[in-house]
Amino acid sequence: MDFGFSDEQREVRDLARRILGEQVSPRSLQAYDEYAAPRFDEDLWRALLDAGLPGVAVAAQWGGMDFGFLELALFIEEVGRGIAPVPAIQHCVGGMLPLQRFGSAAQRARWLPAAVSGELLLTAALTETGNDWSRAPRCVTARRDGDTLCLRGRKSAVPFAAQADLVLLPAALEGGDDVAVVLLDPRGAGVTLLPCESTSFEPQAHLQLDNVRVPPEQVLVGRGGAAAMAWLAERMCAALCAHQLGAADAAMRMAASYTGERQQFGVPISTFQAVGHRMANCYIDVECLRLATYQACSLLHDEQAAALETRIAKVWAGDTGHRVSYATQHVHGGTGIDRDYPLWRYCLWLRHNEMTLGGSGFHLAAIGEGLAGGQGLFA
Amino acid sequence: MKLQFTAAQLALRDELRAYFRELMTPALAAECERDMGEGGGPLWREALARMGRDGWIGLGWPEALGGRGLSPLEQFIFVEEVMRAGYPFPFLTTESVGPILAEHGNDWIQREIVPKILRGELLIAIGYSEPGAGTDLASLKTAAVREGDGWVINGQKMWTSLAHFCDYTWLAARTDPEAPKKHKGISMFLVPNNDPGWSCTPVHTLGGVRTNATFYDNIRVSDDHRVGELHGGWKLITSQLNRERLSLINFGPSAELFNATVRWARDSALPGGGRVIDQGWVQLNLARCRALIECMKLIVYKQSWAMTEGTLEMADASAAKVYGSEAFIELYRLLGEVVGQAGLLRDGDGCDSARRLERLYRAASIITFGGGTNEIQRDIISAAGLWMPRASR
Ligand SMILES: Cc1cc2nc3c(=O)[nH]c(=O)nc-3n(C[C@H](O)[C@H](O)[C@H](O)COP(=O)(O)OP(=O)(O)OC[C@H]3O[C@@H](n4cnc5c(N)ncnc54)[C@H](O)[C@@H]3O)c2cc1C
Numbered sequence: 001m002d003f004g005f006s007d008e009q010r011e012v013r014d015l016a017r018r019i020l021g022e023q024v025s026p027r028s029l030q031a032y033d034e035y036a037a038p039r040f041d042e043d044l045w046r047a048l049l050d051a052g053l054p055g056v057a058v059a060a061q062w063g064g065m066d067f068g069f070l071e072l073a074l075f076i077e078e079v080g081r082g083i084a085p086v087p088a089i090q091h092c093v094g095g096m097l098p099l100q101r102f103g104s105a106a107q108r109a110r111w112l113p114a115a116v117s118g119e120l121l122l123t124a125a126l127t128e129t130g131n132d133w134s135r136a137p138r139c140v141t142a143r144r145d146g147d148t149l150c151l152r153g154r155k156s157a158v159p160f161a162a163q164a165d166l167v168l169l170p171a172a173l174e175g176g177d178d179v180a181v182v183l184l185d186p187r188g189a190g191v192t193l194l195p196c197e198s199t200s201f202e203p204q205a206h207l208q209l210d211n212v213r214v215p216p217e218q219v220l221v222g223r224g225g226a227a228a229m230a231w232l233a234e235r236m237c238a239a240l241c242a243h244q245l246g247a248a249d250a251a252m253r254m255a256a257s258y259t260g261e262r263q264q265f266g267v268p269i270s271t272f273q274a275v276g277h278r279m280a281n282c283y284i285d286v287e288c289l290r291l292a293t294y295q296a297c298s299l300l301h302d303e304q305a306a307a308l309e310t311r312i313a314k315v316w317a318g319d320t321g322h323r324v325s326y327a328t329q330h331v332h333g334g335t336g337i338d339r340d341y342p343l344w345r346y347c348l349w350l351r352h353n354e355m356t357l358g359g360s361g362f363h364l365a366a367i368g369e370g371l372a373g374g375q376g377l378f379a
Numbered sequence: 380m381k382l383q384f385t386a387a388q389l390a391l392r393d394e395l396r397a398y399f400r401e402l403m404t405p406a407l408a409a410e411c412e413r414d415m416g417e418g419g420g421p422l423w424r425e426a427l428a429r430m431g432r433d434g435w436i437g438l439g440w441p442e443a444l445g446g447r448g449l450s451p452l453e454q455f456i457f458v459e460e461v462m463r464a465g466y467p468f469p470f471l472t473t474e475s476v477g478p479i480l481a482e483h484g485n486d487w488i489q490r491e492i493v494p495k496i497l498r499g500e501l502l503i504a505i506g507y508s509e510p511g512a513g514t515d516l517a518s519l520k521t522a523a524v525r526e527g528d529g530w531v532i533n534g535q536k537m538w539t540s541l542a543h544f545c546d547y548t549w550l551a552a553r554t555d556p557e558a559p560k561k562h563k564g565i566s567m568f569l570v571p572n573n574d575p576g577w578s579c580t581p582v583h584t585l586g587g588v589r590t591n592a593t594f595y596d597n598i599r600v601s602d603d604h605r606v607g608e609l610h611g612g613w614k615l616i617t618s619q620l621n622r623e624r625l626s627l628i629n630f631g632p633s634a635e636l637f638n639a640t641v642r643w644a645r646d647s648a649l650p651g652g653g654r655v656i657d658q659g660w661v662q663l664n665l666a667r668c669r670a671l672i673e674c675m676k677l678i679v680y681k682q683s684w685a686m687t688e689g690t691l692e693m694a695d696a697s698a699a700k701v702y703g704s705e706a707f708i709e710l711y712r713l714l715g716e717v718v719g720q721a722g723l724l725r726d727g728d729g730c731d732s733a734r735r736l737e738r739l740y741r742a743a744s745i746i747t748f749g750g751g752t753n754e755i756q757r758d759i760i761s762a763a764g765l766w767m768p769r770a771s772r
Binding site: 004005268281284298315364378 | 380381382383384385388452634635637638641642644645654656657659661662663664665666667669670672673674676677678680681684685688694695698701702754756757758760761762764765766767768769770
């Protein structure tokens with residue numbers, strides 16, 4: 001048992017922390033508030049690409065760093081710590097990982113090196129209105145026409161849809177309960193992007209598909225796609241947890257230092273036990289999120305079964321995110337919600353991560369179902 | 380990073396699990412139940428002496444002191460297994476006061492006390508708290524006064540658990556009433572409970588656990604019975620409390636209770652059809668418990684790992700204590716709802732989880748204020764973990 005980081009893991013984290021620390025600030029983030037500009041800092045993304053970080057979990061033969069999921073999660077944790085305006089989760093976890101895992105030799109050779117270098121931007125269309133669980137798509141269907149798939153339907157709130165070159169997208173195959181996964185050109189015929197505004201200012205669009213023809217070379221998984229989506233959903237959940245961990249930790253530390261400075265009744269407000277204890281609760285919550293997240297990520301890193309552990313981590317991401325958001329706002333008083341002070345953006349992202357790909361209730365229900373079905377006891 | 384046990388650690392766990400399965404005979408288990416999980420009975424003593432012979436006492440002590448020199452992680456595995464087996468292991472004597480005596484004790488203690496502890500033949504109660512000294516322990520008033528070569532001890536202790544069947548009391552007494560800071564004038568003594576000046580009266584608690592008020596009336600002990608530096612007792616107290624914490628929060632029994640409750644809910648039919656576990660709210664309660672216990676496991680594993688590495692942060696030790704003690708209470712509520720009114724019956728009406736829960740919920744509050752109250756732990760977390768300035772006390 002080892003809760004420590006390897007030298008390589010520390011290097012990845014420190015490299016990410018340095019670049020993000022230098023290039024992300026409240027001032028740089030301000031440029032994207034209220035959709036004043038698409039929330040995508042291309043210079044920062046270029047710096048991260050040049051450092052090799054987005055390709056950290058991609059094999060060397062495709063130009064990646066050849067590390068694993070844990071290193072990728074540490075990078076994403078740092079992105080979360082800065083709530084950096086880059087498509088790290090979508091491109092790296094939503095796009096490159098499944099491409100590397102499920103793509104044909106030709107697909108990998110064609111797209112992975114370009115994705116690692118950043119010429120090609122990937123994203124994933126995982127959610128549908130009323131259906132947060134991407135392994136069972138209902139609102140987009142695929143009909144076979146020879147070896148081409150014809151897609152119709154709608155995916156909602158696809159992150160970076162307008163910026164991406166390829167969108168990973170699961171669809172329900174007509175006439176059965178099988179799922180296909182395709183890599184869709186969002187600018188292709190029959191695809192309409194309907195921009196939408198999200199709470200976090202992330203660039204998103206609904207994807208309307210009207211008889212979109214997907215040629216076989218763009219089909220990632222033609223049959224049995226539900227298993228691939230379950231594989232991906234676990235990694236997306238774990239990545240969201242890592243992002244949440246970074247963001248929650250940053251918000252907590254911001255509040256801790258603020259309360260040490262702010263004085264009322266002639267003393268720092270941190271000296272009031274009620275304030276200190278609310279922050280201590282945040283510390284415990286963040287520690288639980290950290291441990292649950294690292295556990296899920298280290299299992300996924302080793303390609304071990306981690307469905308339960310990932311759900312548990314996502315429950316903690318939801319609960320911790322919620323509690324840290326309101327505790328940190330509260331101990332700041334009015335400053336916490338003043339848009340001239342940096343906390344408020346964290347609160348948006350804590351909510352974003354909490355509700356994306358299923359909130360705590362959703363995952364608890366699934367854990368409970370598993371227990372009823374004979375799974376999930378302690379060893 | 381790898382949050383699973385190594386093969387060697389798993390082997391130790393399996394060895395212990397098998398050992399305790401054999402050790403815990405039904406008669407011993409019944410005796411332990413009767414004694415409210417405190418031990419002290421004849422079969423319990425016999426089993427302890429056997430563990431001494433088999434080398435399972437003094438696990439964490441350095442080998443030079445007669446122990447096994449196991450790492451905190453291995454000790455933790457031991458604690459988990461012994462708790463899971465339901466044997467009330469006398470941790471306070473063997474793993475918390477014992478190693479301090481082995482390290483700081485004089486010749487008499489090395490000769491007379493330490494070997495008996497390792498053989499499972501000598502038990503020690505802890506005498507810190509007093510009627511007027513709880514969380515503010517350093518304000519204790521029990522006094523030891525120098526007389527000739529020895530000491531005369533007078534005072535009263537409160538909540539001296541296990542004292543009614545222990546051989547000695549590990550007693551904190553004031554030796555320097557003039558000390559400028561109150562925690563600088565305290566020394567530690569090993570007081571024999573068979574001294575005519577020693578007496579105790581029982582204190583019964585909500586959970587059924589017995590503890591004691593103990594009285595020290597002109598007890599004379601030689602200087603041999605004093606441990607560590609004169610007026611330097613505070614250091615020994617805090618180091619003992621830190622060791623104690625390692626056995627305070629254990630996830631094994633909770634995991635065991637959880638598993639048993641889930642199995643019961645899977646196997647129990649509802650009168651109107653279906654099983655208990657088919658109900659949505661039951662699944663939700665159980666899922667909440669699953670997530671709570673998972674983090675309890677991770678938090679205590681990490682604590683033991685960090686102790687083994689020598690990197691345990693004060694804030695993390697406090698976080699483990701607060702989280703664990705409060706999670707227990709939450710678990711007993713959520714699982715209690717699942718077993719329903721059977722959990723109000725002393726015998727659980729045929730449901731073993733219900734029977735256990737009926738007792739557990741009554742004893743659950745002890746470690747939120749005991750073992751260093753959670754308020755103080757939270758003070759430590761915000762100060763040491765988040766660098767927040769705190770009020771001076
Ligand atoms: C079953 C049982 C077994 C025990 N066994 C032993 C034993 O073997 N040996 C032994 O020496 N002691 C033992 N204790 C005593 C135990 O350690 C004390 O109960 C504990 O230290 C708390 O002290 P108190 O009960 O006097 O409560 P108090 O100190 O009076 O605390 C009452 C409340 O005030 C709060 N409080 C106190 N100070 C502060 C502060 N600074 N900030 C915020 N809140 C504060 C506490 O958190 C608590 O909620 C035992 C107790 C019990 C119930």
